[in-house]
Amino acid sequence: MNAPRRKPVPVTAPSSDDELYGITELAKEYGISLRAIRFYEDKGLLAPRRINGGRAYTRRDRVRLGLILRGKAVGMSLAEIEHILSLYGDHGEGHAQQLDYLIGRIDATMTELDTRLRHIEAMLGELGEVRSQLKKAQAAQRRLRKG
């Protein structure tokens, strides 16, 4: 079963028209595969416009992609990232309830990130101790060799 073919077009405007980017540009810029970018789209994390069948990304899309990758670097699942992404974006003229809800979710998210941060700090601390132990051993060795 083949989907009906649209007619794609390069879109790849080096720096001309209206601040739109092709998928390959984004891929190279962030060092990821085209497949990954499309995958994020499938998962609803990105929603580029279509220009004659080709994906066209705006600055805003680029920012989102950046957030996605940052999320991954931090060890979040795509689901969690989607969660966070939804906190950005136009909550234009949101009603009071919406605002409360959003702020609540942001607080929750920040708390979780804080926990992670503390875990990392703990690991850094422990590794630092191990390191200084090794440093001591190293110094001892040197004393044996030189003195």
Added chain:
Amino acid sequence: MNAPRRKPVPVTAPSSDDELYGITELAKEYGISLRAIRFYEDKGLLAPRRINGGRAYTRRDRVRLGLILRGKAVGMSLAEIEHILSLYGDHGEGHAQQLDYLIGRIDATMTELDTRLRHIEAMLGELGEVRSQLKKAQAAQRRLRKG
């Protein structure tokens, strides 16, 4: 093809003999499944002794398991965690080269963790901004309702 059967034994000493723990104790203590613990063993992250076919964990094993889970909480893969775990443990009487190598790896690991930490801090910062924007909107709403 069946492996030859050993004879397992509870080992489950509540707090008596020699500071050994059964697999279920560990599982409950850390809130994970037996399967997961065995899985970590398969991956070489744990290596409990066997007492009559049953796994017997020491305090040291418990600490390692803690490190594993902390690593996961921080978003590391089991491979990365194994990497880090190898930095602990007896480098007893290590030779100079070994020490240099280990310290180098610790430094590398710490640098990487530092990067993650910075990513998280960045996200926290951005979320903080979004939050304060929403707070402003919230205040505006209240002014409309009350005054």
Added chain:
DNA sequence: CAATCTGTTGACGTTAACGTAAGCACTCGG
């Protein structure tokens, strides 16, 4: 006009990290 480039959509493969299930082995309490 044919080759090449860029892009699109399935469909299937892969790796990591387990979960689930089945079947067997000891031990212990009644």
Added chain:
DNA sequence: CCGAGTGCTTACGTTAACGTCAACAGATTG
């Protein structure tokens, strides 16, 4: 002696996050 409890192993299933591949369509270029 029998059933429940605990543990072991092997084998297969599952989810996430892509990678790989095939087949095709416009555009561009020699």
